[in-house]
Amino acid sequence: MSHSTSFKQTTIGYFSKLFGRGPVLPGESYGAPGVGNSMGISIVTSVAIIFLWWFITHMGWVKPLFLPSPISVLRKFVEIWSEDFGGATLLTHTEASLFRVFSAFFLACVTAIPVGIAMGVNRVFRGIFDPPIEFYRPIPPLGYLPLTIIWLGIEDTQKITLIYLAVFAPMALNARAGVRSVTIEQIQMAYSLGASRAQVIWHVILKGAMPEILTGMRIGIGFGWTTLVAAEMVAAEAGIGHMVLSAAEFLVTDVVIMGIIVIGAIAYAFDLLMRFIERKVVPWKGKM
Amino acid sequence: MSKLELQKVTVIYPPPRKGSSEVHALEDINLTIEGNDFVVALGASGCGKTTLLNVMAGFIQPSSGQVMLNAKRIKGPGADRGVVFQQHALLPWLNVMDNTSFGLMLQREKSEERKKVAAKYLGLVGLEDFLTHYPYQLSGGMRQRVGLARALTSDPAILLMDEPLGALDALTREIMQELVLDIWNQTKKMVFFITHSVDEAIFMATRLIVMSPRPGRIIKSYHLDFNKQFFKNRDARRIKSLPDFIDMRQEVLNIIHSDEIRIDQG
Numbered sequence: 001m002s003h004s005t006s007f008k009q010t011t012i013g014y015f016s017k018l019f020g021r022g023p024v025l026p027g028e029s030y031g032a033p034g035v036g037n038s039m040g041i042s043i044v045t046s047v048a049i050i051f052l053w054w055f056i057t058h059m060g061w062v063k064p065l066f067l068p069s070p071i072s073v074l075r076k077f078v079e080i081w082s083e084d085f086g087g088a089t090l091l092t093h094t095e096a097s098l099f100r101v102f103s104a105f106f107l108a109c110v111t112a113i114p115v116g117i118a119m120g121v122n123r124v125f126r127g128i129f130d131p132p133i134e135f136y137r138p139i140p141p142l143g144y145l146p147l148t149i150i151w152l153g154i155e156d157t158q159k160i161t162l163i164y165l166a167v168f169a170p171m172a173l174n175a176r177a178g179v180r181s182v183t184i185e186q187i188q189m190a191y192s193l194g195a196s197r198a199q200v201i202w203h204v205i206l207k208g209a210m211p212e213i214l215t216g217m218r219i220g221i222g223f224g225w226t227t228l229v230a231a232e233m234v235a236a237e238a239g240i241g242h243m244v245l246s247a248a249e250f251l252v253t254d255v256v257i258m259g260i261i262v263i264g265a266i267a268y269a270f271d272l273l274m275r276f277i278e279r280k281v282v283p284w285k286g287k288m
Numbered sequence: 289m290s291k292l293e294l295q296k297v298t299v300i301y302p303p304p305r306k307g308s309s310e311v312h313a314l315e316d317i318n319l320t321i322e323g324n325d326f327v328v329a330l331g332a333s334g335c336g337k338t339t340l341l342n343v344m345a346g347f348i349q350p351s352s353g354q355v356m357l358n359a360k361r362i363k364g365p366g367a368d369r370g371v372v373f374q375q376h377a378l379l380p381w382l383n384v385m386d387n388t389s390f391g392l393m394l395q396r397e398k399s400e401e402r403k404k405v406a407a408k409y410l411g412l413v414g415l416e417d418f419l420t421h422y423p424y425q426l427s428g429g430m431r432q433r434v435g436l437a438r439a440l441t442s443d444p445a446i447l448l449m450d451e452p453l454g455a456l457d458a459l460t461r462e463i464m465q466e467l468v469l470d471i472w473n474q475t476k477k478m479v480f481f482i483t484h485s486v487d488e489a490i491f492m493a494t495r496l497i498v499m500s501p502r503p504g505r506i507i508k509s510y511h512l513d514f515n516k517q518f519f520k521n522r523d524a525r526r527i528k529s530l531p532d533f534i535d536m537r538q539e540v541l542n543i544i545h546s547d548e549i550r551i552d553q554g
Contacts, residue, residue, distance in 0.1 A: 185377035193346055193391030193442055194367035202395070207381050283381035287424040 035088040049204060068254040073261070076254040085255060086246040094262065096238035100231065101224045104163035108220055112168045115215055116175025121201055129172070135171040141227045145234070154235040166227040167220040173218025178209025202215070211278075211285045218274045225267045289444040291479055292344065293320040296353035299339050299504075312503030313339040317353070317508065318495070321446065326472055326515065327480045328493035330486065332539070332548065334505020337482045341450050345371050346479060357445060367391060370439030372449040376431040378423040378438075384410065385419040387434050391442045393460065400554040409437035412471055429460040436471065461485075465492060466524055469515055486544075487528055490514060490536050498540060500547045508543055512536070 021133050024030050050070055056062055057069035064072065080090040088096070118125035136144070141162055148165075152158035190200045232241030240259050247255035278285065301311040313336045329337045329440050342348040343355055346365040355362040357369070365371075378387050378529050384536050386393075388407035397405075405518050412415055413433040423431055431453055439447055453467070455459045469492060472479050481505040489496055514536075519528050527533060 028499050053353065055316040117361070117500075183375070183376055183377065185373045186379060188345075188347055188369065189366070189373060189377040189438075190390070191365040192367070192369065193394055193438070194365075195394045199394050203390075204379065210381070284395070285423060287380075 030040050031244040034056075037271075039264025065194075065253060066101045068257065073258050077262075080255065080258070081179065086243045090243070090262070093240050093243045093259075094236050094266075095244075095262075096236075097228055097232070097240040098266070099161050101221070101228055101238065102161060104160045104167055105217075105221050105224055107160070107164050108167040108171050109217065112171035112220070113175045116172035116213075116216070117201070117206060119172065119178060120176045121205060126129045126176075127167035133169050133172060136165070137173075141166045142230050145230060149234060159236070159239075162231045163224050164203045166223040170223055171213075171216040171220040175209060178212030178216075179205055181212060183203060188287065211282045214274065214278050214282060218271060218278075221270060221274070222267070225263060228263070289323050291320065291354040291356075291444055292358075292478060292480075294319040294340075294343070295322075295356065296351070297343055297350045297355065298352045299336070299348060300351045301344060309389075314343070314350070315503035315505050317428055317504075317506060320419070321480060323479050324476050324478070324494070326469075326481065326494045327488040328481045328483060328496050329499055330483060330489040330496060331499030331542075332501060332544065333484075334504075335499040335501040337499055339504065340373075340451055340499075341448050341482060348416050350520070367442040368445050369377055370442060370444035370447045372432075372435050372452045374449060374451040374454050376423075376428075378431055378434055380423050383420050383422050384415060384426070384434055386442060387423065390438060390439045390532070392430060392553045395442070397544075400548060405441050406437070408432075409440045410469040411429050412440070412474070413467060425458075429464055432456065432464060433467070436468070440475065442470070442491075444477065448479060449470075449479065451482050451484065453488065455466050461488070464522060466522075468492070469518060471474045474517060486537050486540050490540065491518070491524065491528055491534060496540070498543055500551075503553060507547060508540075510536075510540075 028035060051274060053067070054070050057064065057067055066074075077090070082089055082091065086093075094214065111226055115125070115129055119129050120126075144165070148158050148162050152161055186208060187200055192205045193202070228239075229241035229244065232239035232243055236242035240263055244256050244259035245254075297314055298312070299314040301313055303310050317340065319327075328422060329340060332552040333339055339348060343350050344362070346355075346362050346369070362479070363371075372444075379390065382390065386404065388410055389402040392402040392405060399489050407419070410419065413436055413521055415430060415437065418426065418430065425432070426434070449468075450478065453464050456464060465488060468481075469478075481492065483492075493512050494511075494515065496510040497506045497511055498510075499505065501508045514527050514530075514533060518524055521527075528551075
């Protein structure tokens with residue numbers, strides 16, 4: 001009897017801890033949502049997914065045509081790295097894709113951020129840019145893909161333009177929102193110290209908008225990866241999206257999965273880099 | 289000797305909503321601040337204190353009347369008037385030293401000169417050991433000290449302080465009152481200081497103006513010298529419990545209170 005009670009109590013204790021019931025330990029704040037480190041759990045999840053994948057294929061529950069094993073995907077990765085698949089090696093495919101995404105990303109950085117800032121600080125710019133951006137923003141890039149082909153052909157110019165358009169809107173709108181996050185006191189403070197309008201924009205507004213600008217860059221590059229495959233669907237000679245599509249035509253499923261993982265891994269690595277830059281550039285974010 | 293003059297200043301805000309009437313934030317304000325005046329404006333919220341300060345700072349153009357600083361008409365904000373904000377308005381990406389010397393940077397002063405001047409005023413507010421700290425690493429009182437040092441670096445003729453101690457806890461507030469008085473006494477600048485606290489107003493002011501809303505105007509003005517006693521005995525709490533001080537507080541509170549009754553009934 002006493003044994004079962006203690007078992008019940010431990011179980012309740014465990015669940016209470018898991019779901020944050022009960023008073024917290026000193027140094028923690030009661031009722032704070034989602035506190036604590038989740039790194040360990042994330043690693044366990046990732047390992048579990050890969051294990052489950054391996055286990056299902058190992059047991060032969062799903063045919064390799066539909067889901068090849070992790071090992072054969074890895075083998076394919078090594079094999080294609082320097083051998084031709086769909087007209088180029090994996091390295092060449094990756095280079096082609098990275099060139100497209102980062103060209104578009106770079107172009108968007110040097111145009112969308114100034115446009116967003118200008119929209120934030122000047123009603124004329126806001127009046128000019130607001131309708132076109134808000135109009136095309138919700139349209140999926142696949143919707144205007146045919147038009148870009150009619151206008152620009154099927155070379156890299158067209159692909160970079162398509163990705164650029166997808167990246168532009170979120171970056172511009174975030175930069176604009178960043179301008180609004182600067183407090184009126186900070187702006188008046190600068191003027192009361194004798195600042196010119198240009199100095200206020202450069203030294204107060206632009207720097208104050210930095211957290212949102214960086215968020216916009218992260219969101220923008222995310223759209224970039226999403227649009228990449230669409231851009232490479234039509235008449236590409238190289239590119240990970242092209243590689244995945246041509247592999248799908250011949251039902252080479254391991255290459256399809258491998259391509260998806262490569263895009264995911266690069267995008268994730270770049271996001272980690274952006275988060276690192278964010279911590280370096282805007283260490284005050286969320287603290288004031 | 290500097291002199292700031294408000295001549296028949298009236299500020300009328302447009303109607304806040306369709307159908308409502310326009311707001312007379314300030315009506316016919318005449319006020320002269322000169323020499324070593326420490327003018328404190330006291331009054332309920334909405335009586336136009338902050339509007340008055342914004343007019344002096346040059347942020348708001350009066351609907352009629354004018355503001356003159358040393359016989360020159362004020363047409364906009366400028367470095368000859370230092371503003372200290374209620375919410376410190378520090379720039380989170382700059383450390384204490386760079387926040388303080390921000391105005392000098394805008395004026396394109398040389399780096400060494402900037403550091404020298406900023407260090408001088410940071411010493412004055414007692415922050416010489418926090419030069420490389422960032423605003424988010426400072427307490428509320430320390431942030432306000434940086435705001436004060438920053439306003440001083442451009443050597444303004446007048447300090448305009450908009451409830452600078454309003455957001456601080458009671459003990460920090462007492463310390464900061466003494467700090468502001470000491471800095472005023474050392475720099476011999478004119479000060480225009482807004483507060484909600486009757487004690488703070490009476491303790492710090494050489495001139496106290498009590499304001500009333502709708503329309504915003506000065507209903508009473510006193511010349512006081514409790515702060516002189518502070519420079520003699522440095523015992524703020526004793527001054528605040530002197531019979532004269534308590535009588536003064538009673539009188540001011542009565543004025544504000546009867547004015548509130550008038551407004552509620554009117």
